[in-house]
Amino acid sequence: MTEIGHSALEAALDALPKQFPGPGGVAGVVKDGRIVATRTWGYADLDTGQIMTTSTRLPICSISKQFTCAVLLAAIEDPARLDGRVAEFLPNFEGTLPTVRQLCDNQSGLRDYWALTILQGAMAEQQFSREDALPLLARMKTGHFEPGAHYSYCNCNYRIICELIETETGEAIDELYRRHIWEPAGMTTAVLTPDTRRPLDGVVGYEGSDATGFFPAQNAIYWIGDAGISASLEDMMSYETWIDAGRDDERNLYRRISVPPGFADGTPARYGYGLAHATIAGLPFTGHSGALRGFRAQRLNSRDARLSVVVIFNHEADCFAAATALIKAALCARDTAPAQIPEAWDGQWIGPDGLLSRIETGRNSAMLRHATAAEKMLLTAQGDLAAPNVVLSRKGGLLTMRRPGENIATELVAVPEVSSGNASDIAGRYVSDELDAEMMIEAQGSAAFARFSGLLGQGRMERMAPAGLDIWILATRRSMDAPAPGDWTVVFKRDETGNVSGLTLGCWLARNITYVRVSASLPENGVMTG
Numbered sequence: 001m002t003e004i005g006h007s008a009l010e011a012a013l014d015a016l017p018k019q020f021p022g023p024g025g026v027a028g029v030v031k032d033g034r035i036v037a038t039r040t041w042g043y044a045d046l047d048t049g050q051i052m053t054t055s056t057r058l059p060i061c062s063i064s065k066q067f068t069c070a071v072l073l074a075a076i077e078d079p080a081r082l083d084g085r086v087a088e089f090l091p092n093f094e095g096t097l098p099t100v101r102q103l104c105d106n107q108s109g110l111r112d113y114w115a116l117t118i119l120q121g122a123m124a125e126q127q128f129s130r131e132d133a134l135p136l137l138a139r140m141k142t143g144h145f146e147p148g149a150h151y152s153y154c155n156c157n158y159r160i161i162c163e164l165i166e167t168e169t170g171e172a173i174d175e176l177y178r179r180h181i182w183e184p185a186g187m188t189t190a191v192l193t194p195d196t197r198r199p200l201d202g203v204v205g206y207e208g209s210d211a212t213g214f215f216p217a218q219n220a221i222y223w224i225g226d227a228g229i230s231a232s233l234e235d236m237m238s239y240e241t242w243i244d245a246g247r248d249d250e251r252n253l254y255r256r257i258s259v260p261p262g263f264a265d266g267t268p269a270r271y272g273y274g275l276a277h278a279t280i281a282g283l284p285f286t287g288h289s290g291a292l293r294g295f296r297a298q299r300l301n302s303r304d305a306r307l308s309v310v311v312i313f314n315h316e317a318d319c320f321a322a323a324t325a326l327i328k329a330a331l332c333a334r335d336t337a338p339a340q341i342p343e344a345w346d347g348q349w350i351g352p353d354g355l356l357s358r359i360e361t362g363r364n365s366a367m368l369r370h371a372t373a374a375e376k377m378l379l380t381a382q383g384d385l386a387a388p389n390v391v392l393s394r395k396g397g398l399l400t401m402r403r404p405g406e407n408i409a410t411e412l413v414a415v416p417e418v419s420s421g422n423a424s425d426i427a428g429r430y431v432s433d434e435l436d437a438e439m440m441i442e443a444q445g446s447a448a449f450a451r452f453s454g455l456l457g458q459g460r461m462e463r464m465a466p467a468g469l470d471i472w473i474l475a476t477r478r479s480m481d482a483p484a485p486g487d488w489t490v491v492f493k494r495d496e497t498g499n500v501s502g503l504t505l506g507c508w509l510a511r512n513i514t515y516v517r518v519s520a521s522l523p524e525n526g527v528m529t530g
Helices: 003-019 062-077 079-089 100-102 113-119 130-136 154-170 173-185 233-245 253-257 319-330
Strands: 025-033 034-044 206-209 215-216 229-231 275-279 283-292 297-304 307-313 346-351 354-359 366-369 375-378 385-388 390-395 398-403 408-414 428-432 435-444 447-455 462-467 471-476 486-496 502-509 510-519
Touching: 003 025, 003 034, 003 319, 025 233, 034 233, 062 079, 062 100, 062 154, 062 229, 062 253, 062 283, 062 297, 079 100, 079 130, 079 154, 100 154, 113 130, 113 447, 113 510, 130 154, 154 173, 173 233, 206 233, 215 502, 229 233, 233 297, 233 307, 275 297, 275 319, 283 319, 297 319, 307 319, 346 462, 366 385, 375 428, 447 510
Parallel strands: none
Antiparallel strands: 025 034, 025 307, 206 215, 275 283, 283 297, 297 307, 346 354, 346 408, 354 366, 366 375, 375 385, 385 390, 390 398, 398 408, 428 435, 428 510, 435 447, 447 462, 462 471, 471 486, 486 502, 502 510
């Protein structure tokens, strides 16, 4: 690394606490196989004053997915020989079952089970045990697309993979992590901590922001396969140097899981074997983010540049943005000034996936609300709006959304916005055969709220707001996993008399779930049964 690059990197590291304010964090950079910089700041616990260190173990959350896929290849070698066992976990599934490789690549089409916990009546803070997961999966009857056709992030893919690995090998997943990755990589303190109620080393994760203040996050889920590993910055730096040492060895597990993936139709994909593929500063990177209420994590590696970056916070700031800033500083890359957007793109549209897309335009950027988190869009030379994972094109009144990483290109229909809706018209009790669960919509004055009931109990009232004719938004801001599903699109259906007969509910993680209205009134005691 040049002296200029090193100086810029040091400055970027020093800037992290101000740019991404919160209780504490760690960051490190590996270049050409050696650790060139690390930083720790703040506190692992604000109440006790315990400082954050390079040896403090933090949840790396969904970064664990790549470890699960790597030990699948190490222990099983050919994942296809387990394809026939996927049916064991989806006994009621009516469509084409995904292969194990499609599970690894998030191409299964299955709806995310953490999103479905909302619809099954779960409270954000309630306990979700290991035994709760498989009955939830077993209720699935359909997916939201044919396996292999598209990409959709789905945590339960890796829960199924983990169960398959453990039953096939007769070994616990953490023993396989240790033998195949942690020990060879020198990750001496990495450990599996699937019970999120008990973070290691006295660490506390914090929700909130500078605007609201920070308060301890309360987690109570058990996750394994899709997440669950805790590791220190020292562990993660060892992992990155191990990756670099094996960059030219085709037998190296990271080299094997980082092979560019593809869809069933031959189109290149951007996600495979628990790794996201992205271009940053003109270079290809592989890596993954991680999230739990109170924690965020990000690791990225460029084999071409022999550069790796790791950032972990015990708060909920944007770790990907932090890691990207360090990459650009290390490479002395500079962003070009964004072009001014000449005319407003503001409005809302709906696509064949049943999801509402909303655009809010600023001077030099626009925000697209479609997936779990808002996406910042910039104007391209072609006059389109683009973000790393999406391109919006406009011709006349027609809006086209292309999401190359998902293998999706769709035309969106404009939805004229409404300022109010008839809450009493949509109130009532709805049942989903897909989920074997219920939804209650209640009118309180001119406002509407929804409550879900099912396998996991009865959830809290969630706010609804009218968006268009027979289209409402239902907001879920807190959930068992993080980030929460965000906005669900609710599209109401009417019978020949004009009365509401049912609805279709969906978010990016779980789309096109149908409910039938069984009553326009609520049970006398106001309590639903799942």
